[in-house]
Amino acid sequence: MSRVVVIGGGVIGCAVAERLSLDRHQVTLLERDQLAGRASGAAAGELSPARPSDAQSLAMFPELVARVEKDSGMNVEFRVQQGLKPAFTDDEAAALKKEGGRWVDPAECRKIEHAVNPDALGAVLIEHAHLTPPRFVRALARASASRGAEICEGTPATGFDVAGHRARGVRTPDGITAADWIVIAAGPWTREVALSAGIDVEVRPQRGQLAALDPGSLILRRSVFWSNGYLVPKGDGSIIAGGTEEDSGFDDRPTVEGIARLLELSRKLVPALAAATLQRVWAGLRPVTPDGRPIVAASTLRNLIVATGHHRKGILLAPLAAAQVADIINRAK
Numbered sequence: 001m002s003r004v005v006v007i008g009g010g011v012i013g014c015a016v017a018e019r020l021s022l023d024r025h026q027v028t029l030l031e032r033d034q035l036a037g038r039a040s041g042a043a044a045g046e047l048s049p050a051r052p053s054d055a056q057s058l059a060m061f062p063e064l065v066a067r068v069e070k071d072s073g074m075n076v077e078f079r080v081q082q083g084l085k086p087a088f089t090d091d092e093a094a095a096l097k098k099e100g101g102r103w104v105d106p107a108e109c110r111k112i113e114h115a116v117n118p119d120a121l122g123a124v125l126i127e128h129a130h131l132t133p134p135r136f137v138r139a140l141a142r143a144s145a146s147r148g149a150e151i152c153e154g155t156p157a158t159g160f161d162v163a164g165h166r167a168r169g170v171r172t173p174d175g176i177t178a179a180d181w182i183v184i185a186a187g188p189w190t191r192e193v194a195l196s197a198g199i200d201v202e203v204r205p206q207r208g209q210l211a212a213l214d215p216g217s218l219i220l221r222r223s224v225f226w227s228n229g230y231l232v233p234k235g236d237g238s239i240i241a242g243g244t245e246e247d248s249g250f251d252d253r254p255t256v257e258g259i260a261r262l263l264e265l266s267r268k269l270v271p272a273l274a275a276a277t278l279q280r281v282w283a284g285l286r287p288v289t290p291d292g293r294p295i296v297a298a299s300t301l302r303n304l305i306v307a308t309g310h311h312r313k314g315i316l317l318a319p320l321a322a323a324q325v326a327d328i329i330n331r332a333k
Contacts, residue, residue, distance in 0.1 A: 010040035013185035014140035019322035027149035032156035036137035042284025048128040057320035072142035086120035
């Protein structure tokens with residue numbers, strides 16, 4: 001059993017804490033603000049695989065959800081369902097047909113989802129899932145705590161106790177927390193945290209804006225994906241429209257331009273949403289790497305692991321990231 005300090009209380013950090021506590025490690029999780037207070041809490045919760053690694057991680061959800069719901073006493077509102085990817089041009093239709101999935105013609109598309117734009121030339125039906133991210137993150141943390149993990153909100157990591165090629169602990173306002181292993185999972189703030197240990201991680205923030213719509217009597221049963229945007233129907237009847245990709249530094253405020261694009265997307269995909277009311281708008285800062293791929297790896301400090309850069313797929317890739325971190329630690333025994 002190792003003493004592991006996890007820095008970051010988003011979905012990646014909490015998933016890592018949950019997995020390591022399951023493996024009987026002594027886990028301390030440090031979150032400078034509150035759990036799911038940043039991008040993880042801002043996410044829409046759609047889990048749509050695009051790469052093989054996405055599908056691998058999605059396949060891990062049923063077992064993970066069953067475990068954390070049992071150990072946390074919470075319901076994360078996970079469900080598997082179909083989604084639609086409509087095409088509005090011949091080129092879009094040709095590209096979607098190459099992706100795989102079942103192609104449906106315009107008549108069947110409208111039969112499946114009456115509200116989808118009748119201008120669609122057809123759509124691909126995809127299998128995906130979704131959940132409620134803040135609940136999921138809290139459930140991961142509570143499940144970890146039920147196995148002895150210490151969850152410390154309002155506790156920033158201010159530095160490291162480094163000797164040679166190893167980090168012996170993490171500095172906080174309360175002192176030094178000793179560690180055999182340290183995992184930095186601080187999203188776009190990972191670079192800032194890691195620099196205090198002399199490690200440069202190439203990750204930066206990218207803002208994603210979202211809007212919650214009240215569709216009134218309109219019913220949308222499936223998520224709808226087009227270009228980089230989506231509409232996700234939630235259990236309370238609302239529809240989440242997302243999500244922009246903007247290089248705004250660490251400014252996580254929603255903008256008129258960004259929300260206008262989401263409303264335009266909503267009307268394009270489901271024209272009747274022009275009559276919907278706007279419930280709220282918000283934004284999150286996603287961590288993105290230069291090549292767009294996540295980083296889950298040991299650093300130049302042998303016992304310091306970096307887990308970041310999951311961009312728009314943080315919720316989806318959390319189980320896989322946790323398993324990868326656990327593998328690094330357990331193989332080093």
